[in-house]
Amino acid sequence: MGCRLCEVHCLVQHSKSKDIIKVYKGKEPKPVPRVIVEEKGYLSFALQCRHCEEAPCLEACPTGAMYRDKKTGAVLCDEEKCVGCWMCIMVCPFGVIARGQETADREQTKIVSKCDLCIGEETPVCVKNCPNEAIVCEEIE
Amino acid sequence: MSSDNIRYVIVGNSAGGTAAIEAIRQCDEKGKITVISEETYFNYSRPLISYLLAKKVTLNDMPYRKREFYKDNDVELILGAKAEKLVTEDKCVILSGGQKVPFDKLLLAAGGTPIVPKIKGSNLDGVFTFTTLADALKIEEHINNHKVKKAVVLGAGLIGLKATEALLELKMEVTIVEMSGRILSTTFDEKTSSIMRTALEKRGCGLFTGNTITAIEGENKIEQVILKNGQKIPAGLAIIAIGVKSNIELVNETPVKTNRGILADEFMQTNVKDVYAAGDCCEAKDFLSGANHPIPIWPAAVRQGKIAGFNMAGSKKEYRGSFAMNSVELCGIPTISMGQTAVEEKDYQVLQRFDAEKNTYRKIVLKNNRIVGAILVGNIERSGIYTGLIKDRVDTTNFREQLLGEDFGLISLPEEYRKHLVTGNGGVF
Numbered sequence: 021m022g023c024r025l026c027e028v029h030c031l032v033q034h035s036k037s038k039d040i041i042k043v044y045k046g047k048e049p050k051p052v053p054r055v056i057v058e059e060k061g062y063l064s065f066a067l068q069c070r071h072c073e074e075a076p077c078l079e080a081c082p083t084g085a086m087y088r089d090k091k092t093g094a095v096l097c098d099e100e101k102c103v104g105c106w107m108c109i110m111v112c113p114f115g116v117i118a119r120g121q122e123t124a125d126r127e128q129t130k131i132v133s134k135c136d137l138c139i140g141e142e143t144p145v146c147v148k149n150c151p152n153e154a155i156v157c158e159e160i161e
Numbered sequence: 162m163s164s165d166n167i168r169y170v171i172v173g174n175s176a177g178g179t180a181a182i183e184a185i186r187q188c189d190e191k192g193k194i195t196v197i198s199e200e201t202y203f204n205y206s207r208p209l210i211s212y213l214l215a216k217k218v219t220l221n222d223m224p225y226r227k228r229e230f231y232k233d234n235d236v237e238l239i240l241g242a243k244a245e246k247l248v249t250e251d252k253c254v255i256l257s258g259g260q261k262v263p264f265d266k267l268l269l270a271a272g273g274t275p276i277v278p279k280i281k282g283s284n285l286d287g288v289f290t291f292t293t294l295a296d297a298l299k300i301e302e303h304i305n306n307h308k309v310k311k312a313v314v315l316g317a318g319l320i321g322l323k324a325t326e327a328l329l330e331l332k333m334e335v336t337i338v339e340m341s342g343r344i345l346s347t348t349f350d351e352k353t354s355s356i357m358r359t360a361l362e363k364r365g366c367g368l369f370t371g372n373t374i375t376a377i378e379g380e381n382k383i384e385q386v387i388l389k390n391g392q393k394i395p396a397g398l399a400i401i402a403i404g405v406k407s408n409i410e411l412v413n414e415t416p417v418k419t420n421r422g423i424l425a426d427e428f429m430q431t432n433v434k435d436v437y438a439a440g441d442c443c444e445a446k447d448f449l450s451g452a453n454h455p456i457p458i459w460p461a462a463v464r465q466g467k468i469a470g471f472n473m474a475g476s477k478k479e480y481r482g483s484f485a486m487n488s489v490e491l492c493g494i495p496t497i498s499m500g501q502t503a504v505e506e507k508d509y510q511v512l513q514r515f516d517a518e519k520n521t522y523r524k525i526v527l528k529n530n531r532i533v534g535a536i537l538v539g540n541i542e543r544s545g546i547y548t549g550l551i552k553d554r555v556d557t558t559n560f561r562e563q564l565l566g567e568d569f570g571l572i573s574l575p576e577e578y579r580k581h582l583v584t585g586n587g588g589v590f
Contacts, residue, residue, distance in 0.1 A: 056570070058570045058571060058572040059572070060572045060573075063572060064572075065571075065572070065583055067571065067583060076460070076545070076548075079180075079460050079463040079464055079467070080459065080460040080463070081225075082176070082206050082207070082208040082209065082225065082459045083206050083208075083209060083222075083225050084206065084224070084225030084226055101222065101225075103209065103212055103217065103218060104490075105208065105488055105490075106488040106490070106495060106497065106541060107459065107460065107488050108545075109488070109497070109541060109542065109543070109544060109545060110486055110487075110488045110497050110499070110541070110544055110545055110548060111460060111486070111545050111548050112545035112548075113545050113546060113548060113549025113550075113552070113553075113582070114545070114546070114549075114571065114582060115542070115543030115544075115545055115546040115570060115571070117545070118542060119495075119541075119542065
């Protein structure tokens with residue numbers, strides 16, 4: 021339905037305080053949402069990193085910042101290693117890696133921003149808060 | 162070690178070699194892997210040398226794999242030794258010190274060497290090339306020792322401009338000298354070259370195109386360069402970046418076939434059984450033309466190394482080919498170019514849009530309704546969608562009008578293909 025609640029929850033989750041008021045009142049940097057909602061007429065869908073089995077971003081990253089988490093299989097970006105060369109943006113066929121604005125713990129723009137499946141949460145916040153249960157998170161063998 | 166363990170030897174310790182190690186270990190935990198590298202660093206990211214020179218990263222940030230990588234993967238690392246001779250009939254590589262390294266499967270991933278033209282004075286102190294970590298450190302040392310304030314860069318390709326960007330970052334006065342009529346002529350079209358030229362000049366960078374250096378002068382160390390048009394430019398540093406050639410010397414007197422690079426088939430094997438090649442030293446399939454062509458970029462080297470590794474370890478995997486693609490940010494303007502971008506319009510359809518106010522430019526090149534190239538300047542978000550459309554050879558007839566939109570996304574794509582991406586397993590190979 022294009023309510024964009026997933027975007028709101030995503031960027032709050034990845035903000036410094038995780039406090040929606042502080043983030044939206046401009047009291048702290050507002051991160052870019054790591055889930056993208058595309059909308060045209062009656063059609064809309066949310067899109068975030070697919071954590072591909074053969075992930076092109078892993079092959080393109082020249083710093084070793086992009087890596088696969090051995091435990092969960094998620095494709096994650098080590099923000100300490102990322103220099104913002106945008107090679108991953110160039111190769112991701114889903115267009116779900118973005119140039120980061122600011123991050124939770126530092127005001128650095130030259131790093132990418134992508135879905136981390138909400139590390140530490142049982143369910144990603146976009147999935148948990150989708151009123152229509154349109155976003156699902158499933159483990160694939 | 163039992164005799165049935167396969168001996169893998171990899172010449173070169175960068176993108177291709179590392180990817181091969183990872184692929185081999187996915188299939189074969191027991192085989193013996195030996196890596197030979199002329200360089201003395203255990204592992205570092207070559208594209209980061211301009212960031213190091215600009216002091217945006219430190220030496221500690223240079224490795225792209227953890228220190229334990231070689232130990233964890235049980236790899237013997239022979240550093241600071243050059244693979245001098247390949248004896249295909251004895252299946253061994255002879256190192257600079259005379260050591261003989263026998264192999265069952267060999268991967269040649271030795272990269273490239275910068276071309277240094279014959280210029281009077283190019284042996285003077287203060288004249289460098291810029292492709293290795295050692296180069297970056299030597300340049301930094303030279304700048305510090307001689308308090309260099311002025312530099313000349315010969316060659317306005319990617320390496321030359323990355324060097325320029327780093328030197329500008331160090332607040333140096335930089336002059337670029339380029340033989341062709343425009344900068345980044347092999348990466349960009351004319352429009353993009355001109356946008357980037359304006360940005361560089363605005364930042365105070367000197368630019369001579371259609372010109373070259375005929376002599377470098379100075380006592381012991383560089384003091385000035387003389388251009389073809391007679392102009393003299395004072396400089397305490399010169400970086401030569403006119404191009405890189407594939408390292409093929411190792412196979413010169415062997416049956417291994419070469420063109421500009423070592424020729425590899427769709428399994429990344431050369432014409433000699435059990436001898437494979439990957440990365441900048443090799444010529445493998447160009448996805449767009451189908452012919453063998455050198456594509457000296459990081460992602461291609463990784464893919465080729467990976468495919469080679471799998472095949473060396475007995476897990477058959479085919480290389481589908483790569484195409485040129487680059488992401489470069491200069492003077493704060495991000496750019497991405499991919500595939501065929503500077504084409505004769507009669508054979509291709511070209512869509513382009515320049516927004517003077519935002520200083521953004523987008524160009525899509527089509528052949529038979531399929532995307533074969535793209536350039537994005539200023540706004541590069543979601544550019545990978547075009548990469549995917551090129552790889553999947555998607556017919557764009559029904560959504561062509563939307564291709565140039567800043568908001569172009571998966572929603573613009575035909576339903577079946579979009580569903581495949583959004584809810585299916587995706588179009589990734």
